[in-house]
Amino acid sequence: MKALLIGESREGKLLEHSYELLGFASRLGAGTAMFLVGSEAALPSYGGTVYLADAAKCGEYNPDLHKRLVLAAVEREKPDYVVFMHSSYGWDLAPRVAVALKAAQVTEVVAVVEGGFERPCCSQKMRHKVNPAGAVAVLTLQVGAFPGEMGAGTPQLQPIDAEGDGRVVFQGYEPAVRKGVDLTKAEVIVSAGRGIGKKENLPVIAELARALRGELGASRPVVDSGWLDAGSQVGTTGQTVSPKLYVACGISGAIQHLAGMKKSGFVVAINKDKEAPIGEVADVLVVADVMQFVPALTAKLAK
């Protein structure tokens, strides 16, 4: 079984999550080759074949042209799986490649299981188990679902090229305007999740953050509900944080949230459900009603 892993580079640097493709391939037990539109300066730490297209010529983002480059690598490698990250690059490019190959696509894979792959559904409350049919399948992997794994040795470079332009002209990157605090620098973060119930309960969580001399963070539903602004969100579409202490209040531990905080030094989770997935990454899981436990903890800390 062989997987062609589609790495990503941005502004001349390999994106860290490209190594999650290797972690996935190990879990699958597949042989690998990688594909990258980048430069020799952005090569992964990996000893296998890397199909390398020159980003200076092909652009870091050019879906039509990159599709043709991936197809050229598929032609040479004949993989069973073409694997992208579920990133803005992957979710744009993977369907184009799947259509061109007339291949099944499984989007947002979070686990390899007996007889197939799992992907989330029903707002992350359930998982589909699917097994793509056909000679080749296209997958995208949820960021953070598989551990990053660096390879050893020097890549065996296979230059790859394709003719023509694309129908999208990439104009450049524009940094997002970030409101509020920079959570990436915080040593302590106390985050509120949907489990706090309502906006009026936020001051209770903010009070704990203050008592711990930390910053206030949030899961996405708290931001989507307008209880806090987007700058407070932790996760794949929010900030990636690595504080010494992370306190998750009423947060279930969806993969997209975990991806943003799993590098925290010590994680305390307060959840009324002892089976909540956050328990898998928490050093301490307090099984309690967050609105009862947090004020009691804050009062103790104040003493």
Ligand SMILES: Cc1cc2nc3c(=O)[nH]c(=O)nc-3n(C[C@H](O)[C@H](O)[C@H](O)COP(=O)(O)OP(=O)(O)OC[C@H]3O[C@@H](n4cnc5c(N)ncnc54)[C@H](O)[C@@H]3O)c2cc1C
């Ligand atoms: C493409 C994409 C990107 C995403 N990006 C992000 C992201 O960047 N960040 C992010 O956070 N999410 C993100 N999400 C959403 C993510 O999948 C989850 O839906 C979200 O993280 C869930 O937030 P939550 O844990 O606060 O809410 P829920 O999943 O609803 O969990 C609430 C938790 O609170 C507990 N609870 C309820 N009441 C109480 C109580 N009284 N006391 C104690 N515990 C209680 C429940 O047991 C439950 O575990 C993304 C989703 C997608 C599809």
